[in-house]
Structures are given as C-alpha cells and as structure tokens.
Amino acid sequence: MRLVFAGTPDAAVPSLRTLAASAHDLVAVVTRRDAPIGRKRVLTPSAVARDAADLSLPVVKTDRLDAAATASLAELTPDLGVIVAYGGLVREPLLSAPTHGWINLHFSLLPRWRGAAPVQRALLAGDRRTGASVFQLVAELDAGDVFAEEVYDIPPDSTSGDVLEALSAQGAKLLLSVVDGIAAGTATAVPQTGEPTYAPKLSAEDGLVAWDDPSERVLARIHGATPEPGAHTTVDGARVKILAARAAATDAAPEDGAEDEPLTPGEVRVRGASVLIGTGTRPVVVDVVQPAGKGAMGAADWRRGLRGAAVVGS
Known part of the structure; x- marks a missing residue:
C-alpha cells in the first residue's frame, strides 16, 4: 500500500523504520517543524525528521495538518495514513483522504489512558501493566475501534522513558502486522470496552x-x-x-x-x-x-x- 506516516519523537522512530523496511511504499513522512533545543535554543529537527532524511524519504514539516498540508498529502493518493506520536490532530477532510483512513499506534491498552501521556500517567497511577494498541483514528480522542493490542508487564523501578522505549519497539511490530492485515483485507477492528481514563500532558x-x-x-x-x-x-x-x-x-x-x-x-x-x-x-x-x-x-x-x-x- 501507499502509506503516509506522521510522527515526531524518538518513540515513533522504530515504527518509521519498520514500515520503511516493509513491502509498503512510504510516500511521505509528516513531522513537526524544527524546534529550539537546549540553552542556546538551536533549531533542531525532530527524531523522525532525522531518520526520514537518513532513509531518503520525502518529509513534510508542519505543526498543523491544515488545508495546505491536507491538499499536499491528498495529492499523493495514499491508501492508508499511519500516526505515531505526531503531536497534532488529524481532522476532516484529511481524516478520510486515504482509502483506508488513518490508524494510530497508542502506548496503552485502550480505553485506559487516552491522551498525550499514556505511559507517564500509567506509572504515576501505579499501574503494573500497560501495553500498545493499534486503532482506527476517528474524530473523538483515541476512541476508534481497536485492530490489535499487546500487553506489557512493567518491570520494577522502570521509568516512563524505559517503558516507552520498550513499547515503541514492541508496538512497531504490532503496527506492521495491522498494516499488512489491512492490505490483505483480513484486518478487523472491535469497539473499545470499559470506562475510559485520560492522560493529559504532564506539567x-x-x-x-x-x-x-x-x-x-x-x-x-x-x-x-x-x-x-x-x-x-x-x-x-x-x-x-x-x-x-x-x-x-x-x-x-x-x-x-x-x-x-x-x-x-x-x-x-x-x-x-x-x-x-x-x-x-x-x-x-x-x-x-x-x-x-x-x-x-x-x-x-x-x-x-x-x-x-x-x-x-x-
């Protein structure tokens, strides 16, 4: 399939690399603009931007998936959009632009910890188990039907950085299996069950x-x-x-x-x-x-x- 990938931080890089090495065609990588980093506030490309450049993939840098971004991505006629920690919302008409819409790799067992900081909130709450979910992106926050999930038991004294690193590697394989299933016409998604909890960004x-x-x-x-x-x-x-x-x-x-x-x-x-x-x-x-x-x-x-x-x- 022709894929558009959207992601920004280190946690999205394993998914980018896994998809780039697959049989699918990555026609564009979307990431946020270069950001000032460190005491000297040096403009620095995102982890995804750096890896996409190393892989010789076309990169679109934008902080908002606005009308201009929507038009440029729609011209690529993607079959599927894939998003992993991009840091921005996908709205209509971009949400429906790919033939199969968009799927999202999320680092929790949905509907627990919908939102921007699922791993951090899980550890703050004292959870001993979390995981990764791949779901169909919809307008409501992290509420789409789930294609696949994988459980991860949190080792003692792990930090959110440790857990996110493990889940990003584990989740990349899960993501590819769903992409392959959608391409083959065998993937099925089921509605989320249970009471949602939410994971706003930490201050x-x-x-x-x-x-x-x-x-x-x-x-x-x-x-x-x-x-x-x-x-x-x-x-x-x-x-x-x-x-x-x-x-x-x-x-x-x-x-x-x-x-x-x-x-x-x-x-x-x-x-x-x-x-x-x-x-x-x-x-x-x-x-x-x-x-x-x-x-x-x-x-x-x-x-x-x-x-x-x-x-x-x-």
Missing part, C-alpha cells in the same frame, strides 16, 4: 515529589515523571532533579540501602554506599540526582557536598 508540577506520601506513591511519581517533565524536589529553596530512585531493601546489609531506623519525611541520610530519603512510610533509595545548574551526579557525592543535616522539600 512541571506533576514532577514535584511530596515526601510525606507513602513510599509507593513517591516512587510512582519519580518513575512516571522521568525523564520528562523531570521528578524534582528542593533543598534550601534550590531545585534538585531526581534521576534514579528505587525501593529500599528490608533484608539487606546497610550498605545495600537497607532500613535500620525510621527517617522522617524528606530526611536525607547516607548509609554505606546508598542515600536514603524518608517518606510517609518506608524510605526510598536515591541513586542519581542533578542539582540546579550542574550535571548528573551520584546521590552520595551530592549529599556529601551539603552542609549539616539535609532535608529535601525545604
């Missing part, structure tokens, strides 16, 4: 750790907000990002981060090679942090650089 405040929460909720927030928008706390009013954290062991030696006496919420203590921070229940082990204006560092080195007793969230 910076969603990464702020509340140390008086139970340890499970503290870790869920840290893992869900990593790498974006970033889990963070404060020490003497200065922001510190928490890049890696895990549950404290209950049956290990102190140097392995074991609990040996209670810590008050936010209290920081070095035990052996580990840094523990108190929560509303058990402490958690923090392994890597990034103080404001500095690079990532081991939590033990960071703690040694603080004067006197340390309490985070202050």
Whole structure:
C-alpha cells in the first residue's frame, strides 16, 4: 500500500523504520517543524525528521495538518495514513483522504489512558501493566475501534522513558502486522470496552515529589515523571532533579540501602554506599540526582557536598 506516516519523537522512530523496511511504499513522512533545543535554543529537527532524511524519504514539516498540508498529502493518493506520536490532530477532510483512513499506534491498552501521556500517567497511577494498541483514528480522542493490542508487564523501578522505549519497539511490530492485515483485507477492528481514563500532558508540577506520601506513591511519581517533565524536589529553596530512585531493601546489609531506623519525611541520610530519603512510610533509595545548574551526579557525592543535616522539600 501507499502509506503516509506522521510522527515526531524518538518513540515513533522504530515504527518509521519498520514500515520503511516493509513491502509498503512510504510516500511521505509528516513531522513537526524544527524546534529550539537546549540553552542556546538551536533549531533542531525532530527524531523522525532525522531518520526520514537518513532513509531518503520525502518529509513534510508542519505543526498543523491544515488545508495546505491536507491538499499536499491528498495529492499523493495514499491508501492508508499511519500516526505515531505526531503531536497534532488529524481532522476532516484529511481524516478520510486515504482509502483506508488513518490508524494510530497508542502506548496503552485502550480505553485506559487516552491522551498525550499514556505511559507517564500509567506509572504515576501505579499501574503494573500497560501495553500498545493499534486503532482506527476517528474524530473523538483515541476512541476508534481497536485492530490489535499487546500487553506489557512493567518491570520494577522502570521509568516512563524505559517503558516507552520498550513499547515503541514492541508496538512497531504490532503496527506492521495491522498494516499488512489491512492490505490483505483480513484486518478487523472491535469497539473499545470499559470506562475510559485520560492522560493529559504532564506539567512541571506533576514532577514535584511530596515526601510525606507513602513510599509507593513517591516512587510512582519519580518513575512516571522521568525523564520528562523531570521528578524534582528542593533543598534550601534550590531545585534538585531526581534521576534514579528505587525501593529500599528490608533484608539487606546497610550498605545495600537497607532500613535500620525510621527517617522522617524528606530526611536525607547516607548509609554505606546508598542515600536514603524518608517518606510517609518506608524510605526510598536515591541513586542519581542533578542539582540546579550542574550535571548528573551520584546521590552520595551530592549529599556529601551539603552542609549539616539535609532535608529535601525545604
């Protein structure tokens, strides 16, 4: 089939590569415009734009699938549109322009976590299982009939970045199987069942750790907000990002981060090679942090650089 692919971030690249290597014809790759990145705000092409260029595929850069974009894509007479984390809405008449419409690879088991941040919201909620779904794109948000889905059990201490990386690879294979099925006329989609939940994009405040929460909720927030928008706390009013954290062991030696006496919420203590921070229940082990204006560092080195007793969230 003649395919139009729309995607922007790293999570869309495995699907792009998988489709490019298939028997189908990628007639256009749609991605968002180059964006200013880093402190110097250098205009940088998206991950999909870079890979499409490497694959010598035609690229359309647009932040909105407006009338002009619709006209240029319709002229290509695509059989199917495929979208993976593009970051914009597909509306009529573009929605109906391809012969088979558009399909969407979404990183959740629909109808749970419809929206822009399904993996992050799943981890924030403490879900232990998620997955990938391929569905028919319709005007309503992530509400179309589902062609296929695949379950993914979330490993302990995984961040949203870890889970998204795994799902993007797993989902690319699932996506191709659906594209092949549509081409062969064998693909069937079924309506979503169950009560929808929604996954709006996270704000910076969603990464702020509340140390008086139970340890499970503290870790869920840290893992869900990593790498974006970033889990963070404060020490003497200065922001510190928490890049890696895990549950404290209950049956290990102190140097392995074991609990040996209670810590008050936010209290920081070095035990052996580990840094523990108190929560509303058990402490958690923090392994890597990034103080404001500095690079990532081991939590033990960071703690040694603080004067006197340390309490985070202050």
